[in-house]
Amino acid sequence: MNHSLTFTHDEKQASVTVPTNTLLADAARLAGIDIGQPCGGQGRCGRCAVQVTEGQVRRRSTLRLSEADVAQGYALACQTVVEGDAAIYVPPQEKIERRLTTDRVVAEVTVPEDYEYPFSQTVRRVHLTLTPPSMDDQTDDWARLQTAFRLQRRFETVTCSLPLLRTIGSTLRAGDWNVTAIVEISRPSDHQTIRLIDLRPGHEDEYSPLWGAAIDIGTTTVTLWLVDLVTGQVKAQVAEYNGQIARGEDVISRIIYASKNGGADELRQRVLDTINELLERACKRVKLPQGKVTPDQIVKATIAGNTTMMHLFLGIPAASIRLSPFIPAVNHPPALTGREVGLNVNPEAAVDCLPGVASYVGADITAGVLSSGLDSAENVTLFLDVGTNGETVLGNRDWLVTCACSAGPAFEGAGVVNGMRATTGAIEEVWINSDTLEPTYRVIGGGKPKGICGSGLIALLSEAFLTGVIDKGGNVKLDAPSPRVREGAHGGEYVVAWGKETESGEDIVLTRVDIDNLLRAKAAIYAGFTVLAENVGIPLESVDKVLVGGSFGKYINVEKAVQIGLLPDMEWSRFEFLGNTSVKGAYLALLDWRKRERISEIAKRMTYIELSADNSFYEAFTSALFLPHTDLNKFPSVAEALEKSNS
Amino acid sequence: MPIEIPKDKWPGSIRTVTIGATSAEGGTRAKTVTVGGGTTMPYLHFEAPTPNKPAIAIEIKSRKPEDWSPLLAEVWGAAMADPAQWAKKAEEAGADLLVLALTVEDSPEDAVKAVKSVLGATGLPLIVWGPGQAEKDNELLVAVAEAAKGERLVLGICEDKNYRTIVATAMANGHLVQARAPMDVNLSKQLNILISDMGMPKDRILMDPTTGALGYGMEYGYSVMERLRLAALQGDAMTQFPMIVTPGFEAWKTKEAKVGEGIPEAWGDWKARAIHWETLTALALVESGADIVVLRHPESVKRVKDAIGELVVA
Ligand code: FES
Numbered sequence: 025m026n027h028s029l030t031f032t033h034d035e036k037q038a039s040v041t042v043p044t045n046t047l048l049a050d051a052a053r054l055a056g057i058d059i060g061q062p063c064g065g066q067g068r069c070g071r072c073a074v075q076v077t078e079g080q081v082r083r084r085s086t087l088r089l090s091e092a093d094v095a096q097g098y099a100l101a102c103q104t105v106v107e108g109d110a111a112i113y114v115p116p117q118e119k120i121e122r123r124l125t126t127d128r129v130v131a132e133v134t135v136p137e138d139y140e141y142p143f144s145q146t147v148r149r150v151h152l153t154l155t156p157p158s159m160d161d162q163t164d165d166w167a168r169l170q171t172a173f174r175l176q177r178r179f180e181t182v183t184c185s186l187p188l189l190r191t192i193g194s195t196l197r198a199g200d201w202n203v204t205a206i207v208e209i210s211r212p213s214d215h216q217t218i219r220l221i222d223l224r225p226g227h228e229d230e231y232s233p234l235w236g237a238a239i240d241i242g243t244t245t246v247t248l249w250l251v252d253l254v255t256g257q258v259k260a261q262v263a264e265y266n267g268q269i270a271r272g273e274d275v276i277s278r279i280i281y282a283s284k285n286g287g288a289d290e291l292r293q294r295v296l297d298t299i300n301e302l303l304e305r306a307c308k309r310v311k312l313p314q315g316k317v318t319p320d321q322i323v324k325a326t327i328a329g330n331t332t333m334m335h336l337f338l339g340i341p342a343a344s345i346r347l348s349p350f351i352p353a354v355n356h357p358p359a360l361t362g363r364e365v366g367l368n369v370n371p372e373a374a375v376d377c378l379p380g381v382a383s384y385v386g387a388d389i390t391a392g393v394l395s396s397g398l399d400s401a402e403n404v405t406l407f408l409d410v411g412t413n414g415e416t417v418l419g420n421r422d423w424l425v426t427c428a429c430s431a432g433p434a435f436e437g438a439g440v441v442n443g444m445r446a447t448t449g450a451i452e453e454v455w456i457n458s459d460t461l462e463p464t465y466r467v468i469g470g471g472k473p474k475g476i477c478g479s480g481l482i483a484l485l486s487e488a489f490l491t492g493v494i495d496k497g498g499n500v501k502l503d504a505p506s507p508r509v510r511e512g513a514h515g516g517e518y519v520v521a522w523g524k525e526t527e528s529g530e531d532i533v534l535t536r537v538d539i540d541n542l543l544r545a546k547a548a549i550y551a552g553f554t555v556l557a558e559n560v561g562i563p564l565e566s567v568d569k570v571l572v573g574g575s576f577g578k579y580i581n582v583e584k585a586v587q588i589g590l591l592p593d594m595e596w597s598r599f600e601f602l603g604n605t606s607v608k609g610a611y612l613a614l615l616d617w618r619k620r621e622r623i624s625e626i627a628k629r630m631t632y633i634e635l636s637a638d639n640s641f642y643e644a645f646t647s648a649l650f651l652p653h654t655d656l657n658k659f660p661s662v663a664e665a666l667e668k669s670n671s
Numbered sequence: 672m673p674i675e676i677p678k679d680k681w682p683g684s685i686r687t688v689t690i691g692a693t694s695a696e697g698g699t700r701a702k703t704v705t706v707g708g709g710t711t712m713p714y715l716h717f718e719a720p721t722p723n724k725p726a727i728a729i730e731i732k733s734r735k736p737e738d739w740s741p742l743l744a745e746v747w748g749a750a751m752a753d754p755a756q757w758a759k760k761a762e763e764a765g766a767d768l769l770v771l772a773l774t775v776e777d778s779p780e781d782a783v784k785a786v787k788s789v790l791g792a793t794g795l796p797l798i799v800w801g802p803g804q805a806e807k808d809n810e811l812l813v814a815v816a817e818a819a820k821g822e823r824l825v826l827g828i829c830e831d832k833n834y835r836t837i838v839a840t841a842m843a844n845g846h847l848v849q850a851r852a853p854m855d856v857n858l859s860k861q862l863n864i865l866i867s868d869m870g871m872p873k874d875r876i877l878m879d880p881t882t883g884a885l886g887y888g889m890e891y892g893y894s895v896m897e898r899l900r901l902a903a904l905q906g907d908a909m910t911q912f913p914m915i916v917t918p919g920f921e922a923w924k925t926k927e928a929k930v931g932e933g934i935p936e937a938w939g940d941w942k943a944r945a946i947h948w949e950t951l952t953a954l955a956l957v958e959s960g961a962d963i964v965v966l967r968h969p970e971s972v973k974r975v976k977d978a979i980g981e982l983v984v985a
Binding site: 650 | 831832835855857858860861862864865868
């Protein structure tokens, strides 16, 4: 029997007549509409979704669609056949991608609802009008300023550095005894003691921005948010590889380098250069009617980072972190200033280094726990940081246990031949057609690809595995029937993009060495949380939510991450992707002193478990060094997917 | 008062694997060797008998090895220069089967010739090893596999980075493979999965967990083998393959066995020490569940054989 179908796409309509049981994808092609089928029409990717607005179809599979989607008529064009006359809407790609049940996108940063400047903020702008001195009033400038603070603001004690003190007289006069003071409340609880950060002539607009920076010093990636402390809004987000990478990929090799002659100074300088460069870049991103923003206008910086990064940044010897009994020099650094630490912010700026727990659980994790909300979760929640140090926290509002394992930088795109950070030009998603082994990819910013970022690597590894480009051990199957599978300089490789499509003109490939690095990274992370859960006697299935953090992109496809054995095999709905939780925690602490105090409490509450105490981590690691895992029973959904792709 | 000995009942067992094919089975071997089949930890006769005795293979080479101990050169003599003669002598020395190790100098034609001459000289089943360089292994073993189609040779050595070609040619020509992983239960299991994923029948895989000689990590190898056997008995299908290990190769690498000069007098007689070293290494591995031990010295073969006889009969 024949049926007539009407397709609507791009505001145009096209009709065809086709027999019963024709695939919607085929019918669309007859109607002149090409519905892309990245996975080769296998029902794996969900990218071919269309909406049946009228009429009768039969869906063979709806794997990628939610029930609500199906109720609204959504169907996979590659898995759905015609059973009667029908009207079909072919939506634009972006619209489909947003609907997929497997994709987790980081939420946009919003100012916390309870943020209230100046009450939440320790740094404030204060307008003062001083009585000019006269022959009758012979009070000195500094005492005059102190008096004004006391009488006009009830700040009893004011401290000030010598370099700033040297400028007070001229500033007071330049402003004709009207000044704007930027002050830091030293103890938010008493509000009487302040430190002078800056004194500016005249009365500045009260609502004009007051600049702060939230910084996460990652082993691999440094991330910086430039924040207007008055509104609480994030005005620029920038990131760059940590300049220390050139001197070692992981914290251990950095510590060793630092203990060599001059090594510590060099590493400190390298990370300062990276941050100072980011400060410039962030400031340039902000366009204001009042003029340019420069780093020296930044009056407060809150810094998160693992314990080693914090030590190296502050120039504190880190050697003891590496040696038994693994004691850092400092877990809770004192309040510091821009001048002391060497940042190109205002020299008097308040620099707040967040507290850590132990040598291998630093402020990046305490900040991450705060921003993930784990410390107030009712049910048992797992928080994974898919980063170089693979930190994991398990717990809820009553208890928190944590561990760390060296995963390496592969998911941040470092240590991978064509890896890159998740910025413009990065391939962030890949599908491989299982018949032709041809890939379809999506590039951040939409232009020509320059490399592959973390989320792209996860997708690529999973697709290569499911389509048989590589075996479960990660070996490239050189006998696979495609010119994209070839022998490269480092063993087998798969060509994701030919030179003619790429920015540099060179092929973008995934090599055997890359695969090994990715496998090691995912195995370490998986082993870390499984052993942690075992240690506290919590079966993974009873974990209510899995919160995934990491600076590998704005997005993660949880199904792909499960397929490579990075995440545990559970319903997709239990996963949440939070992006860089560390910088987000630093941001919250930058804004609100109550959040800052919560981080200190979290640091006190966390129990650290040392994984190297016995053999169990190594055992778990080698068994996870396989796709998806040596024990396939732990990954029933992947076993099923494999069976399907083999049949 | 009679004491009741507690017995374990395991859900799993070791697979039975047969090496070599007689003319009735499409090969030319006078006999075949069957190993595996165990249903308990090794030699717990009160739980179950040992269905197949561990077998002893003697290792010979396609060319006279220059780096072997003078003690081995002395006992094998001129036969070492001719694989066919060497094979005959090895059979006389009591080998249940042979390992023929090819060398990098061999061309595929040389390799085929050596294999044919060994097959012609004895009726024992044969294991053939490549020289241990991925490309060369593949080149030689493919030629050998085709030339000896149907003989149920064991081809080796498959490792996780190089197994596909060897497995494919073994499958196509009716041979078996030896799968070696570096002393780790998970890695052994992974390689077995990779090989099975290619479609290799499970009764044609031997696993080689790698071992060390006495004093050189043997106890580590021992415990890995023990754990593989436990996993197999517990029902893990991917560890249920018979195990082949190479105590001869390992023992004759050690200074204690290899060197006769410039060593403390307290070490005693060189030859006695060397043979002890090989024998003790092999026996420990047999006790931990080895199904095939590959040896080099005829005297060790004799001693290990006697000991196995006692273990199995007892
Ligand atoms: S799901 Fe239809 S093409 Fe991938």
